[in-house]
Amino acid sequence: MNFPLPDWLPRSNTVNLLAGAFLLSALYAAAQRRLLAAVTAYRWNSVALGLLAATVALATGARHIAVAAALVFAGKAFAIPALLARAARRGEGDTVDEPFMGVPAAMLACGALVVVAFSQTRALFGEGETILASCLPVSVAATLVGLFVMVSRRRALMQVIGLVIVENAIFLAAVSLTFGMPLVVEMGVLLDLLAGVALLGLFVGRIEETQGDSDTTRLRTLKG
Amino acid sequence: MAWLAPLLLAAPLAGVACALLGRSAWTPRVLLAAAAVELAAAVALVARVLAAGPFTAANGWLHADALSALLAAAIAGVTLPCAWYGTHYMAYVVRRDDTDARWAPGRYEAILLALLACMLLAVSANNLGLMWIAIEGGTLASALLVGYYRRPGAVEAAWKYLVLASVGIALALLATVLLYYSAGRVFGEGGRALQWTQLRDAARALDPRFVKLAFLFALAGYGAKAGLAPMHSWLPDAYSQAPTPVAAIMSTALLATSLSALLRFFAVTAGCTGAAWPGGLFAIFGALSIVLAVPFLLVQGEYKRLLAYSSIEHAGLVTLAIGFGTPLAIFGGLLHLFVQSFAKSLAFLLAGTLGRGAHSRRMDHFGGVLEASPALGTLLVVAGIGLVGLPPAGTFVSEWLSLAGGFASRHGTAARLALVALVVVFLGLAFHWSRMVLGRPREGFADPLPRGSHAPLWALAGAVLVLGVFLPGPVRSLIEQASKVVRP
Numbered sequence: 001m002n003f004p005l006p007d008w009l010p011r012s013n014t015v016n017l018l019a020g021a022f023l024l025s026a027l028y029a030a031a032q033r034r035l036l037a038a039v040t041a042y043r044w045n046s047v048a049l050g051l052l053a054a055t056v057a058l059a060t061g062a063r064h065i066a067v068a069a070a071l072v073f074a075g076k077a078f079a080i081p082a083l084l085a086r087a088a089r090r091g092e093g094d095t096v097d098e099p100f101m102g103v104p105a106a107m108l109a110c111g112a113l114v115v116v117a118f119s120q121t122r123a124l125f126g127e128g129e130t131i132l133a134s135c136l137p138v139s140v141a142a143t144l145v146g147l148f149v150m151v152s153r154r155r156a157l158m159q160v161i162g163l164v165i166v167e168n169a170i171f172l173a174a175v176s177l178t179f180g181m182p183l184v185v186e187m188g189v190l191l192d193l194l195a196g197v198a199l200l201g202l203f204v205g206r207i208e209e210t211q212g213d214s215d216t217t218r219l220r221t222l223k224g
Numbered sequence: 225m226a227w228l229a230p231l232l233l234a235a236p237l238a239g240v241a242c243a244l245l246g247r248s249a250w251t252p253r254v255l256l257a258a259a260a261v262e263l264a265a266a267v268a269l270v271a272r273v274l275a276a277g278p279f280t281a282a283n284g285w286l287h288a289d290a291l292s293a294l295l296a297a298a299i300a301g302v303t304l305p306c307a308w309y310g311t312h313y314m315a316y317v318v319r320r321d322d323t324d325a326r327w328a329p330g331r332y333e334a335i336l337l338a339l340l341a342c343m344l345l346a347v348s349a350n351n352l353g354l355m356w357i358a359i360e361g362g363t364l365a366s367a368l369l370v371g372y373y374r375r376p377g378a379v380e381a382a383w384k385y386l387v388l389a390s391v392g393i394a395l396a397l398l399a400t401v402l403l404y405y406s407a408g409r410v411f412g413e414g415g416r417a418l419q420w421t422q423l424r425d426a427a428r429a430l431d432p433r434f435v436k437l438a439f440l441f442a443l444a445g446y447g448a449k450a451g452l453a454p455m456h457s458w459l460p461d462a463y464s465q466a467p468t469p470v471a472a473i474m475s476t477a478l479l480a481t482s483l484s485a486l487l488r489f490f491a492v493t494a495g496c497t498g499a500a501w502p503g504g505l506f507a508i509f510g511a512l513s514i515v516l517a518v519p520f521l522l523v524q525g526e527y528k529r530l531l532a533y534s535s536i537e538h539a540g541l542v543t544l545a546i547g548f549g550t551p552l553a554i555f556g557g558l559l560h561l562f563v564q565s566f567a568k569s570l571a572f573l574l575a576g577t578l579g580r581g582a583h584s585r586r587m588d589h590f591g592g593v594l595e596a597s598p599a600l601g602t603l604l605v606v607a608g609i610g611l612v613g614l615p616p617a618g619t620f621v622s623e624w625l626s627l628a629g630g631f632a633s634r635h636g637t638a639a640r641l642a643l644v645a646l647v648v649v650f651l652g653l654a655f656h657w658s659r660m661v662l663g664r665p666r667e668g669f670a671d672p673l674p675r676g677s678h679a680p681l682w683a684l685a686g687a688v689l690v691l692g693v694f695l696p697g698p699v700r701s702l703i704e705q706a707s708k709v710v711r712p
Binding site: 124147150156159163166167170173174177178181182184185188189191192195196199200203206207209210211216219221222 | 351353354356357360361363364367368371374375376377379380381382383384386387390391394397398400401402404405408418433460461464465
């Protein structure tokens with residue numbers, strides 16, 4: 001059942017290192033209880049993603065990936081973290097999130113998710129010596145870690161951070177699977193993402209305004 | 225391009241105009257004029273597609289076939305009456321100076337037009353990436369509208385909707401990437417590999433494992449947006465908290481948009497793996513949505529939440545009918561998607577008048593509508609028979625065709641299950657409706673809106689009833705051609 005991987009781009013130490021940084025920063029965000037620290041983790045996550053895209057652009061010489069890498073730096077490493085940090089400071093400040101699960105247990109769960117992601121991706125795509133072999137398992141693992149952050153946190157902003165990590169992971173899959181989609185599509189996707197985060201930040205503010213804090217477990221008035 | 229330009233440009237231009245006009249008597253008029261232009265453009269597109277067949281425009285970015293034309297007609301066809309009713313309703317909300325409606329003037333109209341523009345772009349996009357961008361844009365616009373009122377319930381509903389829809393749309397992006405990957409191996413890099421027309425024609429050459437993976441993610445992602453169970457939990461909250469005209473548009477036009485994305489993925493997957501595999505998944509999730517909605521429909525106390533669960537049921541029925549895979553069932557499913565839009569938007573718009581008149585959201589506070597206002601009572605009855613699919617409503621024909629096609633398919637059990645569920649829904653809604661329509665009117669109940677607000681409701685009621693007894697030739701051939709798009 002192994003699928004032959006495309007031999008477009010060999011994996012290299014640079015790619016491996018950046019993929020590792022990508023995954024570690026996602027895990028760092030999952031381990032944080034302070035909002036601003038998690039935003040910083042997301043910023044490093046985006047920087048690793050942008051560098052990966054730039055590496056692919058250098059190796060393939062494709063101009064549209066170079067532009068996409070620049071957009072990733074501008075949008076995901078600067079604009080979105082700035083929006084998130086502003087939302088965090090404007091509201092309750094840099095508060096501590098009380099997760100449903102302690103940090104050691106959460107780390108254990110994330111470790112298990114990473115193991116599952118790596119083994120299952122290997123089973124589907126097989127071993128390989130290309131960029132896919134480095135990036136695809138990392139992408140799947142980061143998706144799972146991001147979803148875990150979304151379900152294990154109370155604070156609205158922490159859930160947004162989980163969501164943007166999932167989106168970064170899908171972007172990584174796009175870069176490593178297809179070397180990025182057509183430029184117009186990439187730009188539209190990033191624009192939508194930026195608007196989405198701005199909107200989520202707006203609603204975090206509304207939640208704080210209407211109930212005094214941003215504990216999403218208290219959003220339970222609508223039922224049935 | 226000339227045929228699509230007015231369809232795609234009227235709404236965004238009018239939206240900018242509304243944002244600039246702000247508080248002016250012209251703002252609602254611009255909204256209505258734009259909605260009317262969109263309807264005319266959609267009808268023109270239908271005529272063009274029927275006369276000269278499908279066409280691709282704008283360098284392969286746009287594509288109009290019978291499915292796009294049908295959905296554009298449905299979207300524009302319900303948005304015009306909803307916006308028309310909305311001018312009366314929103315004027316009432318603002319005039320009463322609800323403490324919770326503090327929006328800048330013109331912003332409601334501008335965002336509604338942005339939503340309309342995104343929906344029309346999504347159904348006429350040929351590039352799957354462009355379709356994704358349009359659907360995500362529509363999600364953001366509709367989330368803003370769901371949070372129109374600043375009360376805690378609306379904020380909660382908008383938050384849930386935004387978070388769940390964002391996760392769904394992220395999965396849909398992954399589906400798009402996977403399909404692009406499998407197509408890139410056939411076409412090479414470049415925009416062509418994302419074009420739906422190319423993917424459809426080359427479906428056989430795609431790698432079935434990636435196409436299957438892509439279909440699963442698309443089903444979860446766009447299915448969450450369409451409100452298919454079990455990804456539906458945001459839907460009753462969002463529909464019940466959104467302003468009434470917005471809820472009516474979301475439950476009909478936006479639902480049709482999300483389903484159209486699913487149908488595009490379905491067509492490619494069916495071409496690649498054969499229709500049995502994606503059809504089986506459609507049948508499972510469709511039947512699950514119908515069955516899951518039934519208990520909530522029976523015990524529901526709030527009128528708008530009842531309609532929301534009815535929306536889940538109808539989305540399930542359309543998905544199930546496409547999953548059956550017989551030509552009759554697919555025809556019935558698409559007809560149902562078209563006709564239920566008119567019935568459901570009528571029912572939702574009535575929620576505005578009744579709820580504001582009775583100062584309550586609960587159905588047991590709506591008693592005796594027929595005696596209090598014969599016109600509203602009649603409209604409510606039409607909406608009711610439209611929702612349950614009784615003759616002479618058009619939904620009777622479409623449900624009957626869907627299930628008849630289902631009995632002839634491999635999924636006979638699912639068809640029987642759906643039939644039982646529909647009968648139970650009928651009994652439940654008959655109970656709710658008899659309490660609302662009959663009996664003694666509640667004291668102090670009065671229609672709070674001017675008489676002019678009835679005109680769009682009568683137009684929708686007329687559409688529901690006429691389509692039940694007479695299916696015009698062009699509509700019929702359009703749906704026949706659209707079935708061939710879904711399943712060649």
